[in-house]
Amino acid sequence: MKTTVELSKVCCLCFGAKRALKNAIKAKDEHNNVVLYKQLLHNKETIKNLEGLGIVTKQNLFDLTSDDYVIIRAHGEPKSTYAYLNEHNIKYLDCTCPNVLSINKLVESKQKDGYKIIIIGKYGYKTGKIHPEVYGTSGWCVSPILIEDESEIHNIDLGFNKYFLVVQTTFSRSKALKIIEKIKDIMHKSNKLFDYKDTMCNAQAIIHQNSIELAKKVDKMIIVGGKNSSNTIELYNSVSNFAPTYFAEDIDDIKHLISTKKLLEGDCIGLSGGASTQIEQLKAIKSYILSKL
Ligand code: SF4
Structure with a gap:
């Protein structure tokens, strides 16, 4: 039987994450010394791509200088961070998700x-x-x-x-x-x-619903995202109730699933990603699996 890989109809970067990523890349075209204050998204691949564009990440507030153009990530920051940046004349772009x-x-x-x-x-x-x-x-x-x-x-x-x-x-x-x-x-x-106030995000609920629908009709699911991404872990936990599910951070994890025979030729595999995973990563994983199985 032929191996099939199907992507969840709705998955990957939510509105807030997409907006932060787009703004960070745009800032690089318009400003020098663009610095991400802490990891923009909990996703290794995305951070690697941003570093490739010359956008560095600084984890410590006190390492930011007035030469930096600072990107505040989608997760937001305490009020004291803004006060510090203003006090020290550090320019910044607030990419906190509007929600x-x-x-x-x-x-x-x-x-x-x-x-x-x-x-x-x-x-x-x-x-x-x-x-x-x-x-x-x-x-x-x-x-x-x-x-x-x-x-x-x-x-x-x-x-x-x-x-x-x-x-x-x-x-x-x-x-x-x-x-x-x-x-x-x-x-x-x-x-x-x-x-x-119910402040839970619908973007999450929609990704979960669509991924569960897919899990119900495939043999196995793979959830792609950062192992430190809270929303991806939640997605993995929900989907696991409906199909055997594996967590993959990158292609190396997929190689491991294949070499340990967790993924087999002829499997019908579903792929989904958390709100901090880029769709391009899922497409690359799909192509990789189909080239190997
Ligand atoms: S609230 Fe969180 S999950 Fe929802 S769109 Fe914003 S960043 Fe994404």
């Missing part, structure tokens, strides 16, 4: 209205690694309450009168909705004013 920007402005204004902010997101309660978007949003309010897991909700400090909750845009929707219901209940029983 994330509006969450940051929202928590800032809700806090001014007297609400204690709760953020559901990956703040690293087990891994110790905070997701960049949660780090950024946390920096637009004072000491927000961070919740990543249902088990943590009983530790919420109930010493405030009113609470406002937002969710990391790429957080698992099913997990977040469960946590929100439980928090609502606690707040109600404690006579607290509680309000929230």
Whole structure:
């Protein structure tokens, strides 16, 4: 039987990631010393391509200088980063996704209205690694309450009168909705004013739905993206429930899947990528698989 490889109808770079990438490349044509402040997207291939264009990445705020033209990535940054750049006359282009920007402005204004902010997101309660978007949003309010897991909700400090909750845009929707219901209940029983905004991103939900549809009709799925990309890991977890699924960061991982016979001649393979994966990478992987199997 002939091997087939089908790409998910909707996958790869979301609107916010595409916009950040396009602006970074455009900035290179118009400015000298274009510097990415932290990894633009959690994707090795994309970063390699940007480096090939001469765009360097600096991880440390204090390494940025007034000669740099700084790109702020789609995940956003705390308010203090903007203050630092302005104070030091460092020019920058803010490529924060507009969805994330509006969450940051929202928590800032809700806090001014007297609400204690709760953020559901990956703040690293087990891994110790905070997701960049949660780090950024946390920096637009004072000491927000961070919740990543249902088990943590009983530790919420109930010493405030009113609470406002937002969710990391790429957080698992099913997990977040469960946590929100439980928090609502606690707040109600404690006579607290509680309000929230569903800030989870539809771009994610659409990629998940389409990838799951594909998983249901193929033998095996491959999810392509950075192993440090939160949204790609979430995609892998959802799709794994519907077909045997493998995670690949690059062609080397595909070579490994072939050499270890995880992928076989005659397989019907589905391919999808997270919101930080470029479609070109999926197309290259498709061609590679078809040339080998
Ligand atoms: S996943 Fe949604 S919120 Fe996050 S960068 Fe992409 S478009 Fe923006």
